[in-house]
Amino acid sequence: xxxxxxxxxxxxxxxxxxxxxxxxxxxxxxxxxxxxxxxxxxxxxxxxxxxxxxxxxxxxxxxxxxxxxxxxxxxxxxxxxxxxxxxxxxxxxxxxxxxxxxxxxxxxxxxxxxxxxxxxxxxxxxxxxxxxxxxxxxxxxxxxxxxxxxxxxxxxxxxxxxxxxxxxxxxxxxxxxxxxxxxxxxxxxxxxxxxxxxxxxxxxxxxxxxxxxxxxxxxxxxxxxxxxxxxxxxxxxxxxxxxxxxxxxxxxxxxxxxxxxxxxxxxxxxxxxxxxxxxxxxxxxxxxxxxxxxxxxxxxxxxxxxxxxxxxxxxxxxxxxxxxxxxxxxxxxxxxxxxxxxxxxxxxxxxxxxxxxxxxxxxxxxxxxxxxxxxxxxxxxxxxxxxxxxxxxxxxxxxxxxxxxxxxxxxxxxxxxxxxxxxxxxxxxxxxxxxxxxxxxxxxxxxxxxxxxxxxxxxxxxxxxxxxxxxxxxxxxxxxxxxxxxxxxxxxxxxxxxxxxxxxxxxxxxxxxxxxxxxxxxxxxxxxxxxxxxxxxxxxxxxxxxxxxxxxxxxxxxxxxxxxxxxxxxxxxxxxxxxxxxxxxxxxxxxxxxxxxxxxxxxxxxxxxxxxxxxxxxxxxxxxxxxxxxxxxxxxxxxxxxxxxxxxxxxxxxxxxxxxxxxxxxxxxxxxxxxxxxxxxxxxxxxxxxxxx
Ligand SMILES: [Zn+2]
Numbered sequence: 001x002x003x004x005x006x007x008x009x010x011x012x013x014x015x016x017x018x019x020x021x022x023x024x025x026x027x028x029x030x031x032x033x034x035x036x037x038x039x040x041x042x043x044x045x046x047x048x049x050x051x052x053x054x055x056x057x058x059x060x061x062x063x064x065x066x067x068x069x070x071x072x073x074x075x076x077x078x079x080x081x082x083x084x085x086x087x088x089x090x091x092x093x094x095x096x097x098x099x100x101x102x103x104x105x106x107x108x109x110x111x112x113x114x115x116x117x118x119x120x121x122x123x124x125x126x127x128x129x130x131x132x133x134x135x136x137x138x139x140x141x142x143x144x145x146x147x148x149x150x151x152x153x154x155x156x157x158x159x160x161x162x163x164x165x166x167x168x169x170x171x172x173x174x175x176x177x178x179x180x181x182x183x184x185x186x187x188x189x190x191x192x193x194x195x196x197x198x199x200x201x202x203x204x205x206x207x208x209x210x211x212x213x214x215x216x217x218x219x220x221x222x223x224x225x226x227x228x229x230x231x232x233x234x235x236x237x238x239x240x241x242x243x244x245x246x247x248x249x250x251x252x253x254x255x256x257x258x259x260x261x262x263x264x265x266x267x268x269x270x271x272x273x274x275x276x277x278x279x280x281x282x283x284x285x286x287x288x289x290x291x292x293x294x295x296x297x298x299x300x301x302x303x304x305x306x307x308x309x310x311x312x313x314x315x316x317x318x319x320x321x322x323x324x325x326x327x328x329x330x331x332x333x334x335x336x337x338x339x340x341x342x343x344x345x346x347x348x349x350x351x352x353x354x355x356x357x358x359x360x361x362x363x364x365x366x367x368x369x370x371x372x373x374x375x376x377x378x379x380x381x382x383x384x385x386x387x388x389x390x391x392x393x394x395x396x397x398x399x400x401x402x403x404x405x406x407x408x409x410x411x412x413x414x415x416x417x418x419x420x421x422x423x424x425x426x427x428x429x430x431x432x433x434x435x436x437x438x439x440x441x442x443x444x445x446x447x448x449x450x451x452x453x454x455x456x457x458x459x460x461x462x463x464x465x466x467x468x469x470x471x472x473x474x475x476x477x478x479x480x481x482x483x484x485x486x487x488x489x490x491x492x493x494x495x496x497x498x499x500x501x502x503x504x505x506x507x508x509x510x511x512x513x514x515x516x517x518x519x520x521x522x523x524x525x526x527x528x529x530x531x532x533x534x535x536x537x538x539x540x541x542x543x544x545x546x547x548x549x550x551x552x553x554x555x556x557x558x559x560x561x562x563x564x565x566x567x568x569x570x571x572x573x574x575x576x577x578x579x580x581x582x583x584x585x586x587x588x589x590x591x592x593x594x595x596x597x598x599x600x601x602x603x604x605x606x607x608x609x610x611x612x613x614x615x616x617x618x619x620x621x622x623x624x625x626x627x628x629x630x631x632x633x634x635x636x637x638x639x640x641x642x643x644x645x646x647x648x649x650x651x652x653x654x655x656x657x658x659x660x661x662x663x664x665x666x667x668x669x670x671x672x673x674x675x676x677x678x679x680x681x682x683x684x685x686x687x688x689x690x691x692x693x
Pocket of ligand 1: 530531534591594
């Protein structure tokens, strides 16, 4: 599935939250399962009192007050630029998953096809480095031999189809994707690919960095081919031919930013037109063997497919055979014996990616399991760390937030009625996926062995490709997850109008079933509300409620928004990270308004929820105080000055301190909750209070 419209929301270095979807509140008194009732009776957990710096005045610097002690007690680890309880939570997530997999791997002979068997055996096979090392390149030998045996053009194309069944993206990629202009349907998408260097500039530009990268790439290709048994002279010659072929393909490729733009790459055509565009490629056979219906296809880069057509005709057979062998090896190298894995790391991760050291084996094996067995892993993870009661609770929060947002939109003064109707329709059609899928896919037919790591990788990739192809020609399922349930990240899909909150993301400090509603609304609730506003703000105005690319804001709304936003621009222009270096209000406007709306809407949602479920005073803090402290404790973070300087130049988000302070200083309820006096640092004068949503 195309992910270009998707905004990833988590990770230690990016914003945590994306968008959300609403529902109406009433009658939502939850379907209390036994578990829910138990947690209702038990006294909930409040904020983290140990994180508070009680020497700081909440009315002067709330960032210091809310989590100054945590930052003082938890120095930033080396090679990190931002550190917070949330960032530490990402590491906890990775550790939980490694422990879980190690436990499952410890026991052999589980029932074949069970989630536990697949996960345990895949992890065990990955961790069994002696066996992987002993096998060397032999797991790939049959595939490489088949490439060697190719005698004609039809054979090259047959091997390309086989590579695609293993998700090896050379020389192009064919997947199911939602249609840009009819996003409810899934079409075949054909995208350019097949370059071993990151993008066309690396092949075509003359600057020192690019020249160096080409030399290193040539040496890398030569070494990998040599490791696979090709003699040095032939390997060097093959590397030259591969580089030359990839350079010709690069000439016809777009740069990554353009290639990722769904508007630039929307080129729908009939099957007949595709056959005319690239008549040398046997599309009939490709579609027949792949079980793909001959419906309309999207060719994201027609110029690339035309060039590929020519290269398939004109480039010698032996060059194509070397090229395909190389891409098989490059795709498999991280999963082969040490010499291959190390060579791949040195070039791809270290030289191109800037990595310092190879990740520990358990981390590599966790990532492989998560990428290939995402649902089984999510299932095992959720069983331990995200209960059905937690899912019910977050869904209830989402419904309340959506209903508050809808009520608020009805009252919004600056928006015209026509635009308001469009905005309400978007909120009505919004979907939020919480925790894990409502129904698990049956993956029991996937054969995972304890003693054959590459075979497992190949089988799981094939399984994934087949699943993807089955969607083509059907309606786009809104239940498809774009991240596995175990992921500590979250996402919003701007075009499809949906948000995904995986179980791995719905962990403390963002969400905790044992915590009070005030704490959860102050953290997760603000984040969800913030992301919901992206569906209707400057980010979401390009797509309507059905996902059609159509600008639905009217000019008077744009003018009014511009005027209202100036207050926030001025506010953030006034914030400095060091003497003379200020935030750029215009650059952070969308995110600052999102934070402001997030705090306001989540506060209203908490009030609404407290009518049914009151929150007690905890650790001496009122529900309102818990709410604001929770926001400060989630969002507060230590950031290096270096990082802050980079953010001020180009990040659409304000720095952590101002994400905490900015919205609260506009909020009268905050002022009341902490009995702040007019004129204190955290209280903006009434005539300077900002907000759009
Ligand atoms: Zn945002």
